[in-house]
């Protein structure tokens with residue numbers, strides 16, 4: 320489950336930057352396709368995240384924070400892509416993007432016990 324979770328968000332992060340570069344080079348059709356694949360990946364990230372939550376004996380506040388931070392990252396993927404496609408400003412969302420990623424990586428890798436490195 321955790322491998323699926325990590326694979327899904329690594330792939331999503333890569334495709335997010337692919338989508339940004341497609342948009343930059345004016346490839347609207349390619350952009351739309353990648354955006355669609357990304358939405359499927361969001362569902363997989365959320366489903367595997369919930370699956371992981373079900374394997375936890377007692378869900379404490381750190382798990383809630385982890386889930387919220389993960390949803391925040393997904394929301395920002397979607398917001399940033401939606402706004403670049405319409406040529407709108409994204410700076411506020413990029414600042415949040417950095418904060419949300421730092422938080423989610425800290426909670427996932429450091430704070431919470433499960434790990435792809437020893438499971």
Ligand code: HEM
Nearest residue numbers: 328368369371372386389390392427428431432433434435
């Ligand atoms: C793009 C969004 C997300 C990212 C980047 C992300 C990132 C991570 C990372 C880095 C880990 C730790 C992997 C490891 O220790 O080897 C993890 C684990 C986990 N994630 Fe996510 N996640 C995201 C979304 C979500 C969502 C939406 C949920 C809940 C609905 C969720 C729930 C969990 C849970 C329960 C764990 C196990 C925590 C533990 O005990 O170590 N994640 N995630």
